[in-house]
Amino acid sequence: MSAETPLERPATPSGLCATCQHAQRITSARLSTFVRCGLSATDPRFLKYPRLPVARCEGFRPATDLAGPQGHHI
Numbered sequence: 001m002s003a004e005t006p007l008e009r010p011a012t013p014s015g016l017c018a019t020c021q022h023a024q025r026i027t028s029a030r031l032s033t034f035v036r037c038g039l040s041a042t043d044p045r046f047l048k049y050p051r052l053p054v055a056r057c058e059g060f061r062p063a064t065d066l067a068g069p070q071g072h073h074i
Contacts, residue, residue: 015053021063 014035017023022038039059040048046059 013053015055016057016060017050017052017054019063020057020059021061022059023063 014023017035017037024036024038026034026036028034034049035052036048037046037050037059039046043059046057050057
C-alpha cells in the first residue's frame with residue numbers, strides 16, 4: 001500500500017435512520033459522520049445521536065425524499 005492511498009473504513013449501517021424523515025447526517029470538522037435524530041429536540045424519549053444501527057423506533061416515519069436538506073443521501 002502506498003502512503004498516498006487513504007484507508008477505507010466500512011460505513012456503519014444506520015438501520016431505520018437511513019430512510020427516516022427525522023434523521024439528519026452530521027459531518028464534523030474532523031470528517032466523522034453521525035446521524036442526529038430530529039425528534040430529540042422536542043421529545044426526550046429520543047436520543048440526539050442514537051446508537052447505530054437502529055432496528056426499532058417509535059418515531060420512525062419513512063422519508064418522502066431520501067436526499068437530506070443539503071442534498072446528501074443518508
